[in-house]
Amino acid sequence: MNATAVRVQRHIRAAALAHYFEVAEAAGLNPQPLLRRAGLSRRMLVDPEQRVPLAAALQLLEVSAEASGLDDFGLQMAQARRLSDLGALSLLLTHLPSLRAVLQTLIHSRQLVGGTLALAMVESGKSTVIREELVGPAAAGSRQATELVLGILFRLCAALPGQRWNPQSVNFRHAAPADALRHRQLFNCRLKFGSDFNGFVCATADLGSPNPLADPVLAAYARRLVDVSGDAEEDTLAQTIRKVLYVQLPLGAASIEEAAKGLGMHVRTLQRQLSAEGVAFSTLVDEVRRDLALRYLAQPGYSLTRVSEELGYGQLSSFIRWFLSQFEQTPSEWRRRMRQP
Secondary structure, three states: OOOOOOOOOOEEEHHHHOOHHHHHHHOOOOHHHHHHHHOOOHHHHHOOOOEEEHHHHHHHHHHHHHHHOOOOHHHHHHHOOOHHHHOHHHHHHHOOOOHHHHHHHHHHOOOOEOEOEEEEEEEEOOEEEEEEEEOOHHHOOOHHHHHHHHHHHHHHHHHOOOOOOOOOEEEEOOOOOOOOHHHHHHHOOEEEEOOOOEEEEEEHHHHHOOOOOOOHHHHHHHHHHHHHOOOOOOOOHHHHHHHHHHHHHHHOOOOHHHHHHHOOOOHHHHHHHHHHOOOOHHHHHHHHHHHHHHHHHOOOOOOHHHHHHHOOOOOHHHHHHHHHHHHOOOHHHHHHHHHOO
8 A cells, every 4th residue: 555544553441342241151152262362351351441452352252253153142242231331321311302412422422332433323304324333444344343333222222211212224234144033133123234334224203302301400410420431542633533434434525624514623723633643634534445445345245336436436447546556456356365265
């Protein structure tokens, strides 16, 4: 590659792996060798505030699913989650005025999966799409983590009193499992595998329904608690923009003007602060586009035309030229090499 990407070693709170041991043991697994294989230990996961490398956590989920033969290992962990697992954040969400306010809070919250989860809510007439993406190359192809996050989001919103949470569909970019029984039981809505995105489609009207149990005083109190107990690993501006780009780039909203608007900044201010961090906006776009390109190309059901459109290219030839400049091979060549044993 002729551009040097800024690689950040991402960490998450051990709380993101809550209920791992009970699911693993119920599946007949001995967690110890799996933890060692991922570079983790039982002691590291006991304290929910302990920070563990994201790549290690993702690997643990995948090797556990493989060892147990359970395609829905991550989903089983999500099924065991309770609203109270979120602590003060659960109090805040319970007293927000609407489901839209809940989702907007979650988009900016770092307590689900630290700074590694990117969420976007796109309203379009009667339907609203909630898109999810895990940030960073380490998350590419992590089926279990994707299902864990979507399962947690679904159960969290369904457990909120006074809210109307009835998604029309839950969408997965990866292929369907051999048996989707647990998916049907948990989500109880239309399942779409091989989709263009990970996330949900909801009725826009449901998001605006007022919450009769909302209490602005308690919400303000809980918000202060959430702020105080925030994540110690604060994102730099570059990391924040990178996270936003993961969900905005496929929507065709990857311009610096859109990024500045979303952050409530002037374009020149954004450019100046990025310059102080030693990175250009275009570098961040290319970095995220490279990662997403490989994620999409790894999906067997994605044609090259579909991949190019997801990455914002109007013409396939333009995408191929860009890919060649970044990886010194064409997308077709990359796919052929990936399929070789």
